[in-house]
Amino acid sequence: KNEVEQSPQNLTAQEGEFITINCSYSVGISALHWLQQHPGGGIVSLFMLSSGKKKHGRLIATINIQEKHSSLHITASHPRDSAVYICAVSPSLRSTGNQFYFGTGTSLTVIP
Amino acid sequence: DAGVTQSPTHLIKTRGQQVTLRCSPKSGHDTVSWYQQALGQGPQFIFQYYEEEERQRGNFPDRFSGHQYPNYSSELNVNALLLGDSALYLCASSLLDRSGNTIYFGEGSWLTVV
Numbered sequence: 001k002n003e004v005e006q007s008p009q010n011l012t013a014q015e016g017e018f019i020t021i022n023c024s025y026s027v028g029i030s031a032l033h034w035l036q037q038h039p040g041g042g043i044v045s046l047f048m049l050s051s052g053k054k055k056h057g058r059l060i061a062t063i064n065i066q067e068k069h070s071s072l073h074i075t076a077s078h079p080r081d082s083a084v085y086i087c088a089v090s091p092s093l094r095s096t097g098n099q100f101y102f103g104t105g106t107s108l109t110v111i112p
Numbered sequence: 113d114a115g116v117t118q119s120p121t122h123l124i125k126t127r128g129q130q131v132t133l134r135c136s137p138k139s140g141h142d143t144v145s146w147y148q149q150a151l152g153q154g155p156q157f158i159f160q161y162y163e164e165e166e167r168q169r170g171n172f173p174d175r176f177s178g179h180q181y182p183n184y185s186s187e188l189n190v191n192a193l194l195l196g197d198s199a200l201y202l203c204a205s206s207l208l209d210r211s212g213n214t215i216y217f218g219e220g221s222w223l224t225v226v
Binding site for chain 1 (some may be wrong): 125145154155160200202205217218219
């Protein structure tokens with residue numbers, strides 16, 4: 001079983017729709033990251049969360065530490081949001097350095 | 113300020129050959145981690161280097177080895193290449209002693225083994 005599970009695996013939305021991507025994890029963490037990967041391969045860090053909620057433009061990320069669950073929301077989705085969104089966690093054990101466990105990603109396509 | 117840079121961006125190797133991939137971390141970062149990402153999968157942790165030593169290793173065979181130089185740049189070496197080694201290899205840099213710090217990724221090196 002993977003330490004990080006994401007859903008859905010694939011998501012197609014019409015431009016303007018509200019999008020939610022979910023992430024559940026099974027290990028104790030010091031932080032959870034939402035990452036964006038475009039077809040070229042490069043990964044960009046969108047959010048780093050250890051509690052509560054963060055907002056950046058049309059993107060909102062929330063985390064519930066007790067339930068070991070996080071969500072990434074995109075409001076008023078746009079075709080340029082099309083990418084793979086990856087959830088990653090930093091385990092809380094200091095001995096692990098800053099190794100990350102990654103989800104398999106959610107492939108989002110926003111249709112004009 | 114340059115972020116994480118990786119080279120080469122694409123390469124094709126023959127089964128059984130050896131390959132070396134290179135990574136320069138973001139300025140000020142002392143820790144380099146390498147990941148393998150197969151098509152349709154999330155990145156899998158290979159190993160992490162700090163102070164020129166392998167600090168932690170994922171579930172990869174000894175054919176995968178690495179090195180970190182005093183300037184914090186790093187290399188990933190893969191010997192006796194298999195077709196299954198075809199993947200995107202990502203390098204990430206960060207500061208080790210700051211828990212929860214943001215991680216920076218390079219654009220990756222696409223390796224195709226034929």
